[in-house]
Amino acid sequence: MKIRWKSLLAAAGALALAGLAVPAARPAFAASLTEVTAFGSNPGGMRMHVYVPDVRPAAPPIVVAMHGCGGSGPGFYSSSEFASLADRYGFIVIYPSAMQEAGFGKCFDTWSSAAKTRGGGSDPVSIASMVSYAGRQYGADLNRVYATGSSSGGMMTQHMLALYPDLFKAGASFMGVPFDCFANAADYPPGASQCTGGSMNRTPQQWGDAVRRVDTGYTGPRPRVQLWHGTADTLVPYQLLQESIEQWTNVFGLSQTPTSSDTPQTGWNRRRYADSTGTAQVEAYSVQGAGHTLPSSGMAAAAVAFFGITTPPSTPPSTPPSTPPSSSPGTPACRVTDTVNAWDRGLTATITITNSGAGSINGWSLVFTLPAGQTITSGWSATYSPQSGQVTARNVGYNPVIASNSSISIGFQATHTGNTAKPTSFTLNGNPCAVG
Structure with missing residues (x-):
């Protein structure tokens, strides 16, 4: 048995x-x-x-x-x-x-x-x-x-x-x-x-x-x-x-x-x-x-x-829940790492965005330059426009907030004509990001 x-x-x-x-x-x-x-x-x-x-x-x-x-x-x-x-x-x-x-x-x-x-x-x-x-x-x-x-x-x-x-x-x-x-x-x-x-x-x-x-x-x-x-x-x-x-x-x-x-x-x-x-x-x-x-x-x-697990627990919290940090004013500090996996005439890119500033970012757009010959065909965890050249990736409904010292990952699939280099020149909400 x-x-x-x-x-x-x-x-x-x-x-x-x-x-x-x-x-x-x-x-x-x-x-x-x-x-x-x-x-x-x-x-x-x-x-x-x-x-x-x-x-x-x-x-x-x-x-x-x-x-x-x-x-x-x-x-x-x-x-x-x-x-x-x-x-x-x-x-x-x-x-x-x-x-x-x-x-x-x-x-x-x-x-x-x-x-x-x-x-x-x-x-x-x-x-x-x-x-x-x-x-x-x-x-x-x-x-x-x-x-x-x-x-x-x-x-x-x-x-x-x-x-x-x-x-x-x-x-x-x-x-x-x-x-x-x-x-x-x-x-x-x-x-x-x-x-x-x-x-x-x-x-x-x-x-x-x-x-x-x-x-x-x-x-x-x-x-x-x-x-x-x-x-x-x-x-x-x-x-x-x-x-x-x-x-x-x-x-x-x-x-x-x-x-x-x-x-x-x-x-x-x-x-x-x-x-x-x-x-x-x-x-x-x-x-x-x-x-x-x-x-x-x-x-x-x-x-x-x-x-079927949508019944709230009956025990009240011992302390009031903390208020999430609001988006801080000023310049957000950011760091980006990106990896590319290429084959034949296609590739995928994964981009990790880290908020290295002191305050939370609520609502973001990441602008980067796609290498010549690459065209985005689909993506995840962000919207991408346009599909080539200087691209803007914007948050979707479930990931608008990047807390201080936290990271999120986004990515896309693209075609290429032989150039499989990584994206470059990243800016988050208009401010340059460190790479690597």
């Missing part, structure tokens, strides 16, 4: 109490992002950051929130709305940082044989260990664990739901791909990937079988799945949303025809696939005209609502 994950968590907890596992330093219960350096088995060599809100129930839920390629846990903490929602609803957020280079910078491993095997190693085992740690250290409710992520993190979201259906209650995947979409490391972008090359087309049965093969003896409940994709996404093609729908509806034994469809917000076309009880087991959002830029404002809240 197979040992299920919660039994393993209980065993891990017992080992910790027996002194055979050494926990990290005493957690900081102030509402700040904290790094945990010894959370358990870590074959992926990952970093773990955790956000524990000041006010939370006795056994808070857990949301694992995962960044895109080239990003980091702290970057996703700064650029997404999950921490602010954690303050409102009292759940813990785990922000893993991927450490494996994959052409787009550091990405979550969804391609290796080890990562496709339950308990096989690599990043999935590291992430599961982070959840186990949060259960032990913060008394979190291991019956209410949820996954979400953007791009590479969206891919890992669907990956974890397939590998650990007894650990995760639900997931929300932004711009992801179905489980087992990548054949191996060579099939991962930016190479000639069959998965993300625009030609992937398997039957619902084939997709469902890929999930069922993980553990042929598993008969327990499956986590509910919410899927988001922009109709203008060219980096992870929009048609992969349909492949994910086919996979998860097949896993649940549901029809490919939605039981309902609506537009909960302008530009958000939602299809729901409900079971015989009327519960939507799969939800799919097509975001009209959006490129590789999700989640944008309000989408994290929709994900948390899908998880």
Whole structure:
């Protein structure tokens, strides 16, 4: 008989109490992002950051929130709305940082044989260990664990739901791909990937079988799945949303025809696939005209609502919440680092903007010069205009604030005619930035 994950968590907890596992330093219960350096088995060599809100129930839920390629846990903490929602609803957020280079910078491993095997190693085992740690250290409710992520993190979201259906209650995947979409490391972008090359087309049965093969003896409940994709996404093609729908509806034994469809917000076309009880087991959002830029404002809240963890904690805060710093007057000091990963006639660029000034920046625009022959085709975490020459990147709805000594990451995909140099001449809100 197979040992299920919660039994393993209980065993891990017992080992910790027996002194055979050494926990990290005493957690900081102030509402700040904290790094945990010894959370358990870590074959992926990952970093773990955790956000524990000041006010939370006795056994808070857990949301694992995962960044895109080239990003980091702290970057996703700064650029997404999950921490602010954690303050409102009292759940813990785990922000893993991927450490494996994959052409787009550091990405979550969804391609290796080890990562496709339950308990096989690599990043999935590291992430599961982070959840186990949060259960032990913060008394979190291991019956209410949820996954979400953007791009590479969206891919890992669907990956974890397939590998650990007894650990995760639900997931929300932004711009992801179905489980087992990548054949191996060579099939991962930016190479000639069959998965993300625009030609992937398997039957619902084939997709469902890929999930069922993980553990042929598993008969327990499956986590509910919410899927988001922009109709203008060219980096992870929009048609992969349909492949994910086919996979998860097949896993649940549901029809490919939605039981309902609506537009909960302008530009958000939602299809729901409900079971015989009327519960939507799969939800799919097509975001009209959006490129590789999700989640944008309000989408994290929709994900948390899908998880069903929107009841505010009943315990009042012991002290009034602090007032966020307002945008300081004067000249913002800034530093920029940028990396470029190029292939054939395409490239991706990741730009990290650090506010090195004393005050918070609320609302920003970053102007830079794109090398000759490069043209932006899509981007994330900012809007870009024009697509070549001197470009202005402006904040989107979820990342207008850059706190003092904090950073955010943005990026774009571009074509090139042979010149793969980095962007230059950065100015933030009209003031020059140091580079490097």
